[in-house]
Amino acid sequence: MRREELKGHLDLILLAALEGEPAHGYGIIRAIDELTGGTFDLAEGTIYPALQRLEVAGHLASAWETVGGRRRRVYRLTTPGQRELARRRQQWGQFALAMTRLVETP
């Protein structure tokens, strides 16, 4: 899938991915790939900078973990991040509704 479409929606995806429980970048990539049946096969160069942006913005917080001898940076949703997630969810709903109105075959 052409990735230009993702612009402006990636943050919502990542915040939503971390809603339930903390996770690390590589794991998020695979989870998204699996959940969407391969529709979103995100590059590492897409995810890692995006997670960093969200942490700088205060929406995520990270901590190092070691599992099976490998280091992971595990991200969790902060309280401001939860608010941001709600805000973006609503925004997505509005966007999708508008798109549907414009694009639906009458």
Next chain:
Amino acid sequence: MRREELKGHLDLILLAALEGEPAHGYGIIRAIDELTGGTFDLAEGTIYPALQRLEVAGHLASAWETVGGRRRRVYRLTTPGQRELARRRQQWGQFALAMTRLVETP
């Protein structure tokens, strides 16, 4: 609405706007604004270059018209443009479905 979200979706919007009958840029802007209840209030600097891109790509064709003493550049959907519209509609469906799966509150 933040416009970053539009990236990659504007072409679909414009092709769909021209599906029924030809229209001109300024009119398309107002039609989209009205249909979406103000959610998409697109700037002229967004629309005009986009229409030109689509014409260069062969998906639209344009002709000058004069209505009430004012010149309009009227765009119509070409046959390749209709195929492109169908393709992008399907793509949007896939995108929206994937987003819904990732973002829906469980």
Next chain:
DNA sequence: GGTGTATACATAGTATAACGAGGTATGAGG
């Protein structure tokens, strides 16, 4: 012990496209 694969992180540079700001011109209404 070497090779390949999956896991896991990171960054530097590029490309693209929507947008902001500015410019031009006509017609109608007061």
Next chain:
DNA sequence: CCTCATACCTCGTTATACTATGTATACACC
């Protein structure tokens, strides 16, 4: 005349997803 709506255009900015590349560990296989 002045303002407003109509109608077009273009240049420069900016945000951000992506490509390419590099690093390192664990594990299986021969």
